[in-house]
Amino acid sequence: PVLREYIISEGMAALGIPTTRSLAAVLTGETVRRETLLPGAVLTRVASSHIRVGTFQFFAARGDVEALKNLADHVIAGHYPEASEAANPYRALLDHVIEGQVDLIAKWMLVGFIHGVMNTDNMSIAGETIDYGPCAFMDAYDPATVYSSIDEAGRYAFGNQPRIMQWNIARLAETLLPLLASDPDEAIKNAQTAIDGIGPAFERAYVSGLRRKTGLFQAKPDDAALIEDLLQRMMENRADFTLTFRALCDAAVGPEGDAVARALFKDANAFDEWAVKWRARLAEDGGDPKARRDAMRAVNPRYIPRNHRVEEAIAAAVHGDYAPFETLVTVLSRPFDDQPELARYADPPRPEEVVYQTFCGT
Numbered sequence: 192p193v194l195r196e197y198i199i200s201e202g203m204a205a206l207g208i209p210t211t212r213s214l215a216a217v218l219t220g221e222t223v224r225r226e227t228l229l230p231g232a233v234l235t236r237v238a239s240s241h242i243r244v245g246t247f248q249f250f251a252a253r254g255d256v257e258a259l260k261n262l263a264d265h266v267i268a269g270h271y272p273e274a275s276e277a278a279n280p281y282r283a284l285l286d287h288v289i290e291g292q293v294d295l296i297a298k299w300m301l302v303g304f305i306h307g308v309m310n311t312d313n314m315s316i317a318g319e320t321i322d323y324g325p326c327a328f329m330d331a332y333d334p335a336t337v338y339s340s341i342d343e344a345g346r347y348a349f350g351n352q353p354r355i356m357q358w359n360i361a362r363l364a365e366t367l368l369p370l371l372a373s374d375p376d377e378a379i380k381n382a383q384t385a386i387d388g389i390g391p392a393f394e395r396a397y398v399s400g401l402r403r404k405t406g407l408f409q410a411k412p413d414d415a416a417l418i419e420d421l422l423q424r425m426m427e428n429r430a431d432f433t434l435t436f437r438a439l440c441d442a443a444v445g446p447e448g449d450a451v452a453r454a455l456f457k458d459a460n461a462f463d464e465w466a467v468k469w470r471a472r473l474a475e476d477g478g479d480p481k482a483r484r485d486a487m488r489a490v491n492p493r494y495i496p497r498n499h500r501v502e503e504a505i506a507a508a509v510h511g512d513y514a515p516f517e518t519l520v521t522v523l524s525r526p527f528d529d530q531p532e533l534a535r536y537a538d539p540p541r542p543e544e545v546v547y548q549t550f551c552g553t
Contacts, residue, residue, distance in 0.1 A: 192225065192229070192324070192550070192551070192552030193216045193232040193233070193234045194216060194232075194504065194505050194508055194516060195323065195326075195501055195505060195549075195552075196213060196216075196234050196236075196323040196324075197213040197216050197234065197520075198496055198501055198504065198516070198519060198520060198523070199323045199326055199496045199501070200212060200213050200236075200320070200323050201213055201520055201523065201524070202495065202496040202520075202523035202526070203304070203320055205523055205524050205525070205526050206302055206492060206495075206526050207298070208295070208298050208299065208302065208304070208320060209291070209294070209295050209298070209318055209319045209320065210319050210320040210321075211236050211237060211238040211315070211319050211320065211321045212236070212237045212238075213234060213235070213236060213237075214235040214236065214237045215234070215235040216232055216233070216234050216235075217232060217233050217235070218230055218231070218232050219231040219232055219233060223552075225550065225552040226550050226552070229509065229552065230509060236321075238315065238317070238319060238321060239270070239317045239319060240266075240269070240270060240315060240316060240317040240319075241315075241321075242262070242265075242266060242315070242316050242317070243311065243312050243313065243314055243315055243316065243321070244311040244312070244314045244316065244359055244360075244362055244363045244366075245310070245311045245312030245313075245314075246262065246316075247259065247262060247263075247316075247363055247366040247367070248311055248362060248366055250262060250366070251365065251366035256369045256370075259366060259367075259369065259370065260370060263280075263281055263284060263367065263370060266284060266316055267280055267283075267284055270287075270316065270317055271283070271284055271287040274286075274287055279371065279372075279381070281367050281370040281371050282371055282381055282385065284367070285360075285363065285364055285367055285371075285382070285385050286385060288316050288318070288360065288363060289360055289385060289388070289389055289392070290318075290392075291316075291317065291318020292314070292318055292356050292359075292360060293356070293389065293392045293393045293396050294318065294396060295318050295319070295320065296352050296353055296356045296393065297393060297396035297397045297400055298400070299320070299352065300349065300352060300353075300397060301397070301400040301401065301404065301490075302328070302433070302492060302495060303328050303329035303332075303349070303432040303433055303495065304326065304327075304328055304329075305326060305327050305328070305329060305336060305337070305338060305339075305347070305348070305349045305352070306320070306326050306347060306352065307324060307325040307326045307327065307338060307339035307342060307347055307549065307551070308322065308324050308325060308326075308339060308341070308342070308347060308551060309347045309352060309355045309356070309359065310359075311359050311362050311363075314356075314359045314363075316363075324339075324550075324551030324552075325338060325339035325340060325341065325342075325548075325549040325550055325551045326338075326339075326549065327339075327498050327546070327549045328433070328495045328496055328497065328498065329349055329432050330431055330432070330497070330498070330539050330540060330545070331425075331429040331430065331431055331432070331539075332422060332425040332426050332429075332430060332431070332432040332435070333349070333426050334348065334349050334350025334426070335348050335349070335350060336348060336349045336350075337349075338498070338546070338547070338548060338549040339548075339549060339550075339551070340548045340549065340550050340551075341551060353390070353393045353397075356389070356393070357386065357389045357390065357393075360385075360386060360389060361382075361386050364382035364385060364386055365382070367382065368382060394415075398414065398415050398418070400490075401415075401418045402414055402418070403486070403487070403490045404436045404439070404487065404490055404491055405417075405418060405421070405436075405439060405469065405487075406439065406440075406443045406473060406476075406483045406484075406486070406487045407472060407473070407476060408476055408478070408483075408486070409475075409476050411472070411475065413472075414472070417468060417469065417472060420465055420468070421465050421469070424456070424461045424462065424464075424465055425456075427461065428455075428456040428457045428458055428461050428462075429457060430455045430456050430462075431455055431539045433491075433492060433493075433495050433537075434451075434455055434537070434539065435452060435455050436487075436491040437488075437491045437492070437493050437537075438451040438452035438455060439452060439487065439491070440484045440487040440488045440491055441484060442466065443473065443480060443483050443484050443487060444480045444481060444483075444484050445480065446466070446470075449462070449463075449466060452466075488527060489527060491527075492526035492527050493526065493527065493528070493529060493530070493537050494522050494523055494525070494526045494530070494536055494537050495523075495526065496519070496523055497536070497538075497539070497540065498540070498545075498546035498549065499540040499544040499545065499546050500519055500536060501519070502546055503515055504516040504518075504519045518533070519536070522536045
């Protein structure tokens with residue numbers, strides 16, 4: 192589990208996702224009982240902040256308004272100093288946290304990442320990914336995808352992450368009510384206004400990112416519907432999320448580049464039908480096709496921390512062989528480069544390699 196945190200957090204950093212970092216993983220020499228007996232270890236994590244929504248809830252649950260104010264002032268001074276100049280610094284703090292979380296969750300989903308345990312104690316007020324427990328990257332696209340062994344109801348499924356983010360921020364807003372206004376009704380109204388803006392803000396960030404992934408660089412009203420059509424076809428055809436978008440980079444140059452994308456769909460016609468509409472939309476943007484391809488490659492990774500590769504590296508390390516771990520970390524440090532000598536690390540799992548569950552052992 193410690194190596195999982197190390198691999199995935201470093202992979203996320205290379206992908207450009209705001210994240211805590213892994214400074215070191217150190218064996219303790221003890222054995223720890225999780226799902227099986229594992230070597231004990233300590234992960235040293237580097238973060239701009241270790242303060243979570245749960246930290247605010249800790250004091251709010253005790254009715255300690257003075258401690259809440261001290262904590263909020265500490266966060267403002269250390270992370271959002273511009274909020275201190277606002278008419279309502281604590282509303283400005285809430286807005287800054289919302290902005291960071293919207294950006295973070297949109298970036299997660301644009302690379303198919305599923306955190307797995309998005310509770311309030313795993314939500315950093317600094318807008319960084321923290322606590323990589325049973326997290327995983329999606330293979331075939333399906334918004335209902337769940338890997339975490341403890342998420343039996345799918346609360347933290349891939350497609351639920353924006354709603355859970357909003358729920359978590361609502362819990363933060365509740366803790367801030369005594370600071371937002373002296374009048375309780377005014378405080379609730381203030382908080383609700385902030386929370387109501389989360390859904391539209393996320394939609395804008397996510398669709399904007401999907402536009403870049405599909406090579407649409409001039410916003411058009413029907414873009415969201417076109418992209419949703421692609422995602423629906425990907426789900427119905429069990430198309431790999433990462434490889435489909437990577438294949439679109441070459442397909443954007445012309446139909447002669449369609450072969451890889453088509454092969455990812457059980458029914459190639461499903462891709463062909465969508466590609467006709469997509470190319471008509473690309474024509475509206477104009478521009479140099481090869482420049483578009485290069486821009487798309489800069490946002491569509493070839494390599495992600497594939498679940499089966501992560502498990503492979505961990506299994507070898509448990510037996511003292513760290514070579515697969517080192518190789519995987521090296522591959523993931525350049526996620527947007529082709530790296531032909533290591534191309535197998537981009538491959539989705541074979542049926543016998545599919546990982547269906549991940550576990551939180553940290």
